[in-house]
Amino acid sequence: MKAVILAGGLGTRLQPYTTFLPKPMLPLGEKPLLEHLIDWVRRNKITDIVLCVSYLRKTIEDYFEDGSRLGVKIEYAVANRPLATAGQLKTAESLIDDTFVCIYGDSVFNFNLRKMVNQHKAKKSFITMSLHQYKTTIKYGVIETSKSGRVTAWNEKPEISANINIGCYVMEPQVFGLIPSDVPYGMDDVIKKALARKKEVNSFIIKNGFIDIGDKASYKKAYQEFREKLGKI
Template identity: 35%
Template sequence: MHGVEAVVLVGGKGTRLRPLTLSAPKPMLPTAGVPFLTHLLSRIKEAGITHVVLGTSYKAEVFEEYFGDGSRLGLELEYVVEEVPLDTAGAIRNVADKLREPDVMVFNGDILSGVDLTGIVDTHRKHEADVTLHLVKVQDPRAFGCVPTDDEGRVQAFLEKTENPPTDQINAGCYVFRREVIDAIPAGRPVSVERETFPGLLEAGKRLQGHVDATYWLDLGKPEAFVQGSADLVRGVAPSAAVAQPGDYLVLEGSAVHAGATLKGGSTVGANCTVADGAVLDGAILFDGAVVGEGAVVERSIVGAGALVQAGAVLKDAVVGDSAVIGARCELIGGARVWPGVVLPEAGVRFSTDA
């Protein structure tokens, strides 16, 4: 895509996904077999954008160690580390020195979306906008800030979360900025796009355009959404050029899955895992080296790297940290989280909170 480059903001600590994010930044967590960021980068490449700047902070070195210069993905990747938290607009301004095109597409690094990226750029250029925002229609907009637009799609306001939202359109975390708008953001301090930058542009009479659609969209910030997003990628419900062959499950190299085990619901079995006879994985994510014993059930749950789920244990909507041990016949339900290295006893103890 001529005259467009991308910025991906990946500096967050991912606190809502702990304990998984204690060892890796959220965009680097395995999702349908690869770090989540791989899916976003594959879509950016597919849209014809090749120069991408990653705005990093938490565990910044992990990104460059994995992706390097980006050539493996057909991209040119650069990295800028945010030394102190700068909020969204501040993080965008922080990478300005690396930018070189007139239009800059900015992505939040934890959003899974099916929007047509070239369509957003087309909208931006057609309306000669200063900033174009991807807006998505959601069933329940109360949990989000709403963005009303006029008949031409021009943004009217940025509204805080409210019980009676006047529109079902929300900010979907993807923007196209004119380069000069980024340069005008104050440098070296925290700046919010929704509370400072965008309202300031509206006051100044600048053109903020909405690109509204109802394609697939999911914020992967919470465990239940992370599990759903991974399953949707495996099954092909969410688009990604990084998933070669969508199906009901995905098993990576080196894993041993017993013929008597059941895998379904978009489950992913990481590399070098073991899944024993009679085990059931339904919408499950096993990180590399995880072991699931005979007759164990793992539903809509995440099992960390090297963790052990012993025979007959039941996990439903649970998160198990790296190297933890879930004793035989234990039950983890309703959002239970087990911290890395914790060993839970056998004999059918039920946990529904942190352990």
């Protein structure tokens, strides 16, 4: 089994940090974000990795090379322009011929990936999506009304919860047939197309083991967390 890591995004929400470094190479503790991902994949017994690269790709290729230093085998799939998540995945098609894991390169994961893979196979899924139980508080008073407009309740700053996509999938190689070549294409479009074609799409829900690095605020928070961990060693 191979893991495909999407590491070609521009990281525009993280500028100026990403002006000279691709987002997956931003430091967390003593190593870049992408190395944390590769370590996690290896701990889950997957040692064949495809890195989908584009923006400032030489920085990634020069650092990781063939992966032997980290105990893995790394191949590279190259895009010459931004292709969004699924479009970037499409560049790895020639390197995949079996069930595989697809991971966004802008998060840190620490959950049981092997359990997710086993569930995918047991359910004979076409795609399995990892979802995170996310809770947030609405900062306003939420007013409930009837169909006629009569106010029935006032809920002040209620907490709501939802399962959110965190960018880790187990997929069958036939998924590439849903992705057009060499055009920007989102993973949400792939999932919607799979559902429309009655493909088996299942979820794997986690409560923890996920850190998003989507913008400057979340990166600063994660960076501080990893610094504090180093201080405790």
